[in-house]
Amino acid sequence: MARFTLVISFAAALVVASAGDAHAHPILDEAARLFDEAEFEAALEVFHRAEEAGDLTRDDLIQLYEWRALVHHTLGNADDLETDLMRLASLDPDHQFGRQVPPVVREAFDRAKARTTGQITVHVDAEIQPNGVRLGARVEHDTSGIVQELRLGARAPGNAWTHRSNSALEMPGAPDTTLEVYAEAVGPGGAVVATDGTPDDPFSSLIRDLPGREAGSTGGGGIEIIPTHPSDDDDDGGVPVWPFLVGGGALVVGAVILIAVLVAGSGSSNTALMPPMVQP
Structure with a gap:
């Protein structure tokens, strides 16, 4: 009984301190209060209610998973x-616990992190169409099935956004057409857990015909999409995830053919939206 009381004391102290310091969502504050009062089942119910909210942030979701793990x-x-x-490891592999979290929980987190494939990411893909480009989004490293929705938006600069949820998006395009694009992966509580561009800071790209080739032809023609605003997913050498060189159905990133591994998020059978067609 002494050990059980000590564990509760450590966990409750952590939750109360974290709630005060991090300005948690009011629903999470309520769960923390119930935890502090040893109303553990009630706290779990409030955590579940938080997952049904529509205004959580990524940081809120990280707190939810940490605090509920302690319960x-x-x-x-x-x-x-x-x-x-x-789930916590998929969202925040480098998560730092407060010093009062029991060692057994820290060790369990390390084991969980070893079973994940990395932090959740979302990427925009492109495929040539006769009169433009077909855009889709894919999520990677969602080991725990956190992602419930993929949002995709595109527009010509200064125009209204065209949005899609869990489906591909076809945009008209001609030589020297610029598109602004973004994708968001959304998890429980409406939390945006990963982005490739945002509505306020979209991924801008220039569409142009390859020299001497007809866009959309079966003889190797294509559209070159050159980033004017690379995302934060650039590699260490400064080469962005884009450009996509799309020709005759082949997707080329730099000089390397990328076969995308599409991971569907929970709650939707089609969150992995557009498998690129890759030909040798």
């Missing part, structure tokens, strides 16, 4: 503890 640890819910720590 599960206190109640001895080993499987639920593991599940929430896997």
Whole structure:
């Protein structure tokens, strides 16, 4: 009984301190209060209600998974503890716990992180069409099935956005046409958990015909999409995820053919939207 009380004391102290310092969402503050009062089942119900909200941020979702993992640890819910720590590791592999988190929870997080493939990311893909380009979005490293929706937006600069949710987007394009594009992966509570560009800072690209080739032809013609505003997913050498060189259905990134691994998020069977067609 002494050990059980000590674990509760450590976890509750962490939650109350974190709630005060991080200005948590009011629903999470309510869950923290219930946890502090040893109303653990009630706290779990409030955490579930938070996942149904529509205004959580990524940081809120990280707090939710950490705090709920502590509740599960206190109640001895080993499987639920593991599940929430896997979700936490997919969102924030470098997450730093407060010093009062029990070592057993830290060790469980390290094991969970070892089973993930990296932090959740979302990327925009492009495929040539006879009169423009077909855009789609794909999510990677969603080991725990956090992503529930993929949002995709595109526009010509100064024009209204065209949006899609969990579906591809076809945009008209001609030589020297510029498009602004973004993609967002959305998780529980409406939290945006990964982006490739944003509505306020979209991914700008110039569409132009390849020299001497007819766009959309079957003889190797294509559209070259050159980034004018690379995303934060550039590699260490400064080469962005784009440009996409799309010709006759082949997607070339730099000089390397990329076969995308599409991972569908929970709650939707079609969150991996547009598998690129790759030909040798």
